[in-house]
Amino acid sequence: MLDVIIALMPCVVVSVILFGFKALVLYATSCAGCVLCEYISRKIMKRESTVGDLSAVVTGILLAMNVPVTLNPLIILFGSVVAIVVVKQMFGGIGQNFVNPALIARIVLLTSFPSKMTNWTAPFAYLSGSADAVSSATPLADNSNISYLKLILGAHGGCLGETCAVAIILGGIYLMLKKVISPVIPCVYLGTFAIFTLLSGNDVIYGLLSGGILLGAFFMATDYTTSPINFKGKIVFALGCGILTFVIRTFGALPEGVSFAIIIMNILVPHIETLTLTKPFGSKRRTAKNG
Amino acid sequence: MSAKNNINVPFPKKPYKTHGGVHPHHNKTTSGVESVIMPPPEYVTISMNQNIGADCIPCVKPGDTVYLGQIIGDSDKYMSVPIHASVSGTVEKIIKQRDPAGRISDAVVIKSDGLMTPYLDLKAENPQNLSELTDTVRQSGLVGLGGAGFPAHIKLNVPEGKDVDTLIINFAECEPYITADHREALENSWDVFSGIYAFKDIIGIKRVIIAIENNKPDAIEVLKRIADNPTYDPDDLVRILVLKASYPYGAEKVLIKACTNRVVPEGGLPSDVGCLVMNITSVSFISRYIKSGMPLVSKRVTVDGSAVKEPKNIIAPIGTSVKDIIEFCGGYKSEPKKLILGGPMMGVAIADDSECIKKNTNAILAFDEAESSLMRETACIRCGRCAQSCPMLLTPPLIEQQLKLNNLDELKKLDVMNCMECGCCAYSCPAGKHLVQMMRNAKAKLRNVK
Numbered sequence: 001m002l003d004v005i006i007a008l009m010p011c012v013v014v015s016v017i018l019f020g021f022k023a024l025v026l027y028a029t030s031c032a033g034c035v036l037c038e039y040i041s042r043k044i045m046k047r048e049s050t051v052g053d054l055s056a057v058v059t060g061i062l063l064a065m066n067v068p069v070t071l072n073p074l075i076i077l078f079g080s081v082v083a084i085v086v087v088k089q090m091f092g093g094i095g096q097n098f099v100n101p102a103l104i105a106r107i108v109l110l111t112s113f114p115s116k117m118t119n120w121t122a123p124f125a126y127l128s129g130s131a132d133a134v135s136s137a138t139p140l141a142d143n144s145n146i147s148y149l150k151l152i153l154g155a156h157g158g159c160l161g162e163t164c165a166v167a168i169i170l171g172g173i174y175l176m177l178k179k180v181i182s183p184v185i186p187c188v189y190l191g192t193f194a195i196f197t198l199l200s201g202n203d204v205i206y207g208l209l210s211g212g213i214l215l216g217a218f219f220m221a222t223d224y225t226t227s228p229i230n231f232k233g234k235i236v237f238a239l240g241c242g243i244l245t246f247v248i249r250t251f252g253a254l255p256e257g258v259s260f261a262i263i264i265m266n267i268l269v270p271h272i273e274t275l276t277l278t279k280p281f282g283s284k285r286r287t288a289k290n291g
Numbered sequence: 292m293s294a295k296n297n298i299n300v301p302f303p304k305k306p307y308k309t310h311g312g313v314h315p316h317h318n319k320t321t322s323g324v325e326s327v328i329m330p331p332p333e334y335v336t337i338s339m340n341q342n343i344g345a346d347c348i349p350c351v352k353p354g355d356t357v358y359l360g361q362i363i364g365d366s367d368k369y370m371s372v373p374i375h376a377s378v379s380g381t382v383e384k385i386i387k388q389r390d391p392a393g394r395i396s397d398a399v400v401i402k403s404d405g406l407m408t409p410y411l412d413l414k415a416e417n418p419q420n421l422s423e424l425t426d427t428v429r430q431s432g433l434v435g436l437g438g439a440g441f442p443a444h445i446k447l448n449v450p451e452g453k454d455v456d457t458l459i460i461n462f463a464e465c466e467p468y469i470t471a472d473h474r475e476a477l478e479n480s481w482d483v484f485s486g487i488y489a490f491k492d493i494i495g496i497k498r499v500i501i502a503i504e505n506n507k508p509d510a511i512e513v514l515k516r517i518a519d520n521p522t523y524d525p526d527d528l529v530r531i532l533v534l535k536a537s538y539p540y541g542a543e544k545v546l547i548k549a550c551t552n553r554v555v556p557e558g559g560l561p562s563d564v565g566c567l568v569m570n571i572t573s574v575s576f577i578s579r580y581i582k583s584g585m586p587l588v589s590k591r592v593t594v595d596g597s598a599v600k601e602p603k604n605i606i607a608p609i610g611t612s613v614k615d616i617i618e619f620c621g622g623y624k625s626e627p628k629k630l631i632l633g634g635p636m637m638g639v640a641i642a643d644d645s646e647c648i649k650k651n652t653n654a655i656l657a658f659d660e661a662e663s664s665l666m667r668e669t670a671c672i673r674c675g676r677c678a679q680s681c682p683m684l685l686t687p688p689l690i691e692q693q694l695k696l697n698n699l700d701e702l703k704k705l706d707v708m709n710c711m712e713c714g715c716c717a718y719s720c721p722a723g724k725h726l727v728q729m730m731r732n733a734k735a736k737l738r739n740v741k
Contacts (some may be wrong), residue, residue, distance in 0.1 A: 225675040
C-alpha cells in the first residue's frame with residue numbers, strides 16, 4: 001500500500017500546485033476521515049485494527065482526487081464515511097469489498113450533490129484571490145478545444161487528481177516497475193477505449209487525456225480486491241471497462257463514464273472469474289473436452 | 292547403421308514453457324565444499340518406514356549381530372523396499388517411533404561396533420532384462436532420493452503397453468540450500484553415466500535428458516564434457532538441458548513439461564506420456580550397487596542454515612540422529628528455533644534433533660530465531676500472486692472461499708487434488724497466509740468424501 005501512496009504523490013503535488021491550498025485541505029480531510037472511520041468501525045466490531053495497512057489512506061487520497069476543489073470539506077467527510085463504513089467495513093474489511101470504495105463514494109456524492117460535484121475551477125484560480133471568481137468546465141463537457149499540451153500538463157479544469165496526465169502516468173509506471181500492478185488492465189482498458197473512440201471518429205488523444213480515464217485505468221481498475229485474479233479475467237474486465245466508458249461518454253447523459261464503467265465491471269468480477277478459470281495443469285475433465 | 296537415425300524424438304534446444312514458479316534465494320553455500328564421510332555414530336535408529344507405501348517388518352531381534360548391508364527389515368507388499376543395516380554391530384532394541392507426520396512405525400536401534408564390517412553375501416549384479424533389473428533395484432533398497440521416497444523398482448517397472456522413450460535425469464535441485472545432488476554429480480559424475488547405461492537399453496530409452504538448473508555451472512560443464520564426448524556417449528543419446536533456475540522445476544510433472552512439452556494427466560504417471568524421471572543421485576547409486584553390491588546404507592545430506600556452525604555436505608549412515616550430524620558439523624552456532632528435514636520449501640519441520648535421517652533425507656536445516664519467524668497473517672486482498680506462481684494453475688483464493696463454505700462439489704471443480712504442495716503460493720503471498728495448510732485441508736476433505 002505504501003507503494004500506491006508513493007505512486008499517487010506526483011498527482012497530489014501537481015493538484016496542490018494547480019488548485020492551491022484548498023486541495024491540500026481536501027486531501028487531509030478525506031484521509032483523516034477514512035482512517036478514523038476504519039479505526040472506529042473495527043473497534044465497534046471488536047476486530048483487530050487494520051489502520052496500519054494504509055489501505056484507508058489510499059482510499060482517502062483516491063476519493064479526494066475524484067472531487068472538484070470547490071467542494072466543502074464536510075461533504076468529502078461524508079464521502080469517506082460511505083467509502084469506509086458502508087462499502088468496505090460492512091462487507092468485511094480489506095479484501096472483502098466487491099466494489100471500489102472510493103468510486104462508490106464519488107458516485108454517492110455525485111448523485112447527492114450534483115451541482116457541487118461539478119463546480120469546476122480553472123487552475124491557478126487561487127492566485128487571483130477569490131476562489132470562485134473563475135469557473136471553468138471539465139474538458140469533457142466543454143466543447144472548446146483545449147490544447148494537448150495543456151491536457152498533458154493538467155492546466156485545465158477538473159477533479160483534483162485527474163487533470164495532469166503526466167503525473168498519473170508517472171505513478172502508473174512506478175507501480176508497474178515495482179510490480180505492484182501488472183500492465184494488463186491499464187493497457188487493455190485504454191487500448192479498447194482508444195479503438196472505439198477512433199472507430200466512432202472522435203479525437204482519441206483528447207478522449208484519453210481528458211476526464212478520469214487515466215486515473216481510473218491506473219489506480220481504480222487495477223485495485224486487487226475488485227478485479228479478477230487470473231490473467232484472462234483481467235483482460236475481459238479491462239475490455240468491459242473500456243467499452244462501457246466509451247458507451248457512457250458517447251451515448252450517455254453524463255459527461256463522464258469512468259466511475260460507472262469500473263463499478264459495473266467490479267460487480268461482474270465473480271462471474272468473469274468463473275468463466276475464465278484457468279485449466280489446471282493436466283486436468284482430466286477439461287482436457288477431455290478439448291480433445 | 293548408426294543408432295542416431297533411430298531417434299524419432301528430437302532433443303529440445305531450450306526448455307519448454309511452464310507456468311508459475313517462484314525465485315527464492317538459492318543459498319547454496321555448500322556447493323563448493325567437498326562432502327565429508329561421517330564416522331559411524333554410536334547408535335543408529337533405522338525407521339522401518341523409509342518409503343512411500345508399506346512399512347517393513349524387522350527381521351532381526353535384540354541381541355543379533357548385524358553387518359553393514361545386511362537386510363534388517365523387509366515386507367512382502369508390492370510398494371515396499373527392504374531396509375539394510377547401515378553400520379555393523381549389535382541390535383540393541385526394536386522400538387515404536389512416531390515420525391514427524393505423526394505415523395507410528397517400528398525402528399531398529401543398532402549399537403555400532405565402529406568397524407563397518409560388510410555383510411559377506413553382498414555381490415555385484417548384472418541385470419539383463421526388466422524383471423532382473425527391478426529385482427536388483429529392489430534388493431538395493433533404493434527409494435527415490437530426490438525427497439519423495441518413491442520405491443525406485445516400481446518406477447523402473449514400466450507397465451506393459453506403455454512405450455517409455457525418454458529418461459529425464461532430475462538434477463534441478465530447485466530447493467534452496469540443498470546441494471547434495473550437486474556434490475554427487477561433481478564427485479561421482481562417472482557413476483551417473485554408467486548408471487544410465489546400465490538400464491537404458493533394458494527399458495528401451497531413446498533419449499536421455501539431464502535437466503540441470505543454471506545455478507550449477509560447474510556441474511553443467513563436467514556433465515557436458517562427458518555427454519558430448521563420442522567415446523563415452525557414441526550414439527549421442529544423452530544430452531544436457533539447462534533450465535533457468537526457478538522453483539519448482541524439480542517437480543516431476545513440471546520437469547516433464549519443461550523437457551518434453553508433454554503434460555502428465557491428472558492422477559496419471561510419467562509413463563502415461565512416455566517418460567521416466569529419476570533423480571541424479573538415484574541413478575549413480577544404481578551404478579554403484581551393480582558394481583559393488585553394497586545396498587543403500589548411507590546418504591549424502593546437506594547440513595546448512597543460520598544456526599549451523601560449519602555448513603557442509605556429509606555422508607552419514609542412514610539412521611544417524613540429527614544431533615550427531617550437527618555435532619559433527621561443529622554444533623550449533625546459536626540456539627536453533629526451527630529444524631527442517633529437507634528443503635525450506637517442502638521439507639518437514641521436526642520437533643527436536645533426536646530425529647534420525649532416512650533414505651530420502653537430503654538436507655538438515657537449522658535456523659536461528661531471526662530466520663524462522665513467521666509473517667503476521669492478514670486478510671487476502673486477492674492480488675493474485677498465488678495463482679500467478681502456481682505451477683499447476685490453481686486459484687488458491689477461490690479454493691479458500693469454497694473451503695470456508697465447505698462446498699465440496701465446487702472444491703472438486705477447482706481441481707484441488709492437482710496441488711502438489713510445492714509452497715509457491717504461500718511463498719509469494721504478501722498477506723503471509725498459510726496457503727499450503729489450507730490446500731492440505733481442502734485435499735483431506737475431498738479425500739475423506741471418497
